[in-house]
Amino acid sequence: xxKIRINPRVGWRTMxxxxxxxxxDTQEVCILNESGSHLWEIIAxxxxxxxxxxxxxxxxxxxxxxxxxxxxxxxxxLDLGGYIGPADSKKQSDYQFSSGAEDIxxxxxxxxxxxxxxxFVTFETTYSCNERCIHCYMDKNLPSLGLADIKRxxxxxxxxxxxxxxxxxGEFFTRxxxxxxxxxxxxxHFAIDILSNGTLITQDVAESLAKYPIRRIQLTLCGATPExxxxxxxxxxxxxxxxxxxxxxxxxxxxxxxxxxLMGLNFHERYxxxxxxxxxxxxxxxxxxxxxxxxxxxxxxxxxLNDTQLKDFLSDRELFKLYGGRRPFQDHQFYLNxxxxxxxxxxxxxxxxxxxxxxxxxxxxxxxxxxVGDLKKESxxxxxxxxxxxxYLRGLKIRDLQECSRCEYLHFCSRCPxxxxxxxxxxxxxxxxxxxxxxxxxxxxxxxxxx
Numbered sequence: 001x002x003k004i005r006i007n008p009r010v011g012w013r014t015m016x017x018x019x020x021x022x023x024x025d026t027q028e029v030c031i032l033n034e035s036g037s038h039l040w041e042i043i044a045x046x047x048x049x050x051x052x053x054x055x056x057x058x059x060x061x062x063x064x065x066x067x068x069x070x071x072x073x074x075x076x077x078l079d080l081g082g083y084i085g086p087a088d089s090k091k092q093s094d095y096q097f098s099s100g101a102e103d104i105x106x107x108x109x110x111x112x113x114x115x116x117x118x119x120f121v122t123f124e125t126t127y128s129c130n131e132r133c134i135h136c137y138m139d140k141n142l143p144s145l146g147l148a149d150i151k152r153x154x155x156x157x158x159x160x161x162x163x164x165x166x167x168x169x170g171e172f173f174t175r176x177x178x179x180x181x182x183x184x185x186x187x188x189h190f191a192i193d194i195l196s197n198g199t200l201i202t203q204d205v206a207e208s209l210a211k212y213p214i215r216r217i218q219l220t221l222c223g224a225t226p227e228x229x230x231x232x233x234x235x236x237x238x239x240x241x242x243x244x245x246x247x248x249x250x251x252x253x254x255x256x257x258x259x260x261x262l263m264g265l266n267f268h269e270r271y272x273x274x275x276x277x278x279x280x281x282x283x284x285x286x287x288x289x290x291x292x293x294x295x296x297x298x299x300x301x302x303x304x305l306n307d308t309q310l311k312d313f314l315s316d317r318e319l320f321k322l323y324g325g326r327r328p329f330q331d332h333q334f335y336l337n338x339x340x341x342x343x344x345x346x347x348x349x350x351x352x353x354x355x356x357x358x359x360x361x362x363x364x365x366x367x368x369x370x371x372v373g374d375l376k377k378e379s380x381x382x383x384x385x386x387x388x389x390x391x392y393l394r395g396l397k398i399r400d401l402q403e404c405s406r407c408e409y410l411h412f413c414s415r416c417p418x419x420x421x422x423x424x425x426x427x428x429x430x431x432x433x434x435x436x437x438x439x440x441x442x443x444x445x446x447x448x449x450x451x
Contacts, residue, residue, distance in 0.1 A: 004043050004052070004075065010083050011191030011213040012040070013163035015117055020108060020163060022191040023082050024213045027255065029104045030081060035060065043084070044189075049075075110335055112352035116394070117161040118384060121354040122366050125150065125181065126170040126319055131197050133222065135261060135300050137293045138170060147177045149376070151184045153356065156380035164215070168195035168359065168366075173205070180418035182212050191215045195259075198245030199238050206248035216255040218285075221247060223264075223277040224272035228358040232265060246280050260286045262313060264302045269320060285324050288313050288437070292422040294369060301423075304433070311440050315449045324416040331396060341410065342399040346428075347417050350393045354384070364393055367418030370427060401428050412445075414439045 012187060019037040021030040032040055035056070042055055049071065057067040069270055078084045112119035126144045128135070145153070153191075157165070172178055172194055191213050198219040201209075209217075217241055217254060223229035225318040229239040249256050258277045262270065270286060277284040288305055291300045306314060314320055329341055338344045345351070349366035350372070360375040361384050372390045373383030384390065399405050404415055407430075415438075419431035 003048050003085055005047050005086070006043060006084055007082055007086065008186065008211055010189075011163055011214045012044075012189050013158070013161060015108070015111065015119070015161055015163075016115060021081075021083050022163065022213075022215065024191060024215050024255075025253070026082055027101065027215070028081065028177060029101050029108075030083065031104065031108075035070075036074060039071065043350055091211060106335065109352060112161075113336065113348050116351060116384075118157060118352065118354050118355040119162060120164045120165040120166070121157050121162045122168060122353075123153075124149075124168055124170065124265075124356065124358050124366060125172055126175050127358045128174040129169055129171040129197070129198060130235065130310070131171070131238060132176060134232055134234065135263060135292050135303050137288050137300065139294050142359060144170075144175075145360050145376075147180060150181055153360070153375050154181075154188055154190075156183050156375075158190065160381060163191055164193065165190040166193040172196055172198065173200035179208065182209070186212045189213070192321075193218065195220075196240065196245075197242060199235065199241040201245035203248045203251075206245070206252050206254070209249070209253040209254060214254055214380075217249055217255055218259050220256040220259045220261065220416070221273060221277070222261060223266045224269040224276050228266050229267055232263070234283070243280070245252055246282060250281060256280075257285055260284065261290065262286055262288045262305055262309075263290060263308060264305060265303065267305060267309050267313075270313075274319065284322055286313075286319055286322055287325060288323070289325060289419075291367065291419060294422075296422075298423070301433075307436075307440070310437065311444060314437070314441050315444050326416055328412050328414050329410060331347045342397060342405060344398050345394070345397050345434070346396055346401055346404075346415065347393075348408065349417075350390050361389075364390070365418055367416060367422075369418065369421060396428075401430075404430050408434075409438045409442055412442055 002312045007023065007025070011022045012022065013020055014037065017034065017037065019032040020039045021032065038059060039052055039056065042052055043291055051063070052071045053067045056062060057064060062070070075084065095215055108119065127139055127142045128144070129138070167181070173196060175181065178366060193215050196215045196217060221242060222232035223239065226239040231238055246256050260270070261271050274284050288310060290300055293300055316428055329344060336344065340389045353365060355366035356375065361371050362373040362375060364370060364372065372387045372388065375383070404410065404413065407413065413434060415431055415434045417427055419433055420429050421427050423432050424430065
């Protein structure tokens with residue numbers, strides 16, 4: 001009998017003895033039990049039906065007919081879920097997670113926090129970018145890791161349990177070796193997210209991407225018109241190229257999300273942008289967070305929404321519900337079942353997530369520029385498990401934030417330590433922008449102007 005083939009658009013990883021599957025065609029997640037996990041890992045080794053039956057018989061002391069029936073039932077369920085067999089982009093008709101899938105992912109996220117598993121990793125693969133966005137926080141023209149180092153690091157983070165890998169830059173597709181990186185990522189069974197401006201995604205590139213386990217590609221749109229978008233990106237023609245990329249990717253069945261960074265310059269186009277994105281059958285994610293630059297410059301802060309615009313956005317039931325940013329502290333308390341909010345961590349970056357910079361520095365998050373290790377000098381395993389800086393961060397509690405822990409708005413605050421460090425230079429201090437947002441939100445809430 002022929003070997004059983006895993007759908008190439010399925011990412012998977014083992015956590016705590018259970019295999020977790022993510023189908024990028026259907027956007028569904030599945031957790032296999034102990035026997036199912038055993039069979040899946042054998043399938044991944046490239047065995048045929050008879051070997052599966054034999055292994056199940058030996059492991060659980062079953063009769064041949066019982067083992068055969070159990071394997072057939074298991075394979076039928078995998079086939080029904082699209083986890084084995086060829087990729088089928090036609091199954092990708094609804095890009096919203098089912099409520100069941102979303103609940104399972106939240107459960108896995110919380111489990112990874114408790115187990116200290118880097119389930120989600122963001123890998124900034126390059127500083128290079130063909131756009132020059134006026135709000136961009138990234139450094140420019142610095143050397144990036146070579147392909148050999150990237151492949152080594154990918155193997156190391158897979159070994160530590162990462163399933164969901166985000167590839168970004170700069171602009172990921174400026175790397176001449178992006179296809180080789182994706183081949184390595186696919187061979188290591190990651191479920192891939194890519195953040196891109198889309199201008200380098202041609203029809204040929206999109207067709208080549210369809211064979212990989214790509215969960216989604218998030219493109220950035222900075223305006224609803226070429227005039228506004230191209231002014232912000234400082235690249236003439238970028239608007240049309242990004243829109244073309246959406247069509248190319250959707251045509252091959254890849255899920256596309258659109259990030260829309262809200263600024264004073266494009267705020268008047270927010271509804272037009274939403275309508276445009278919906279007409280393209282994509283999900284729309286507006287964000288009011290504009291950060292200082294990584295080099296310390298704060299000139300980008302002038303681009304933020306003014307107070308009137310910010311309140312308009314926060315009170316906009318239609319748009320604000322689409323914002324997918326940080327949860328308030330009270331949500332951390334709820335999801336992790338922590339009775340006293342003061343005993344919750346200020347941020348769970350470094351518990352189940354981390355970021356890797358283009359030159360191999362490990363950060364808790366690409367927004368939190370607090371270096372915890374250097375992958376050119378140490379392995380990811382050593383950094384993740386033994387970094388003293390990681391140990392310090394994981395030991396912090398909200399009560400350690402001398403000012404924020406006593407704030408009347410604490411339960412509603414989505415304080416970001418990365419913003420606090422960038423804006424105020426104090427990892428444990430307040431973030432002025434988070435303070436502004438939280439105070440405005442609470443004022444609107446008291447007036448009944450927000451849901």
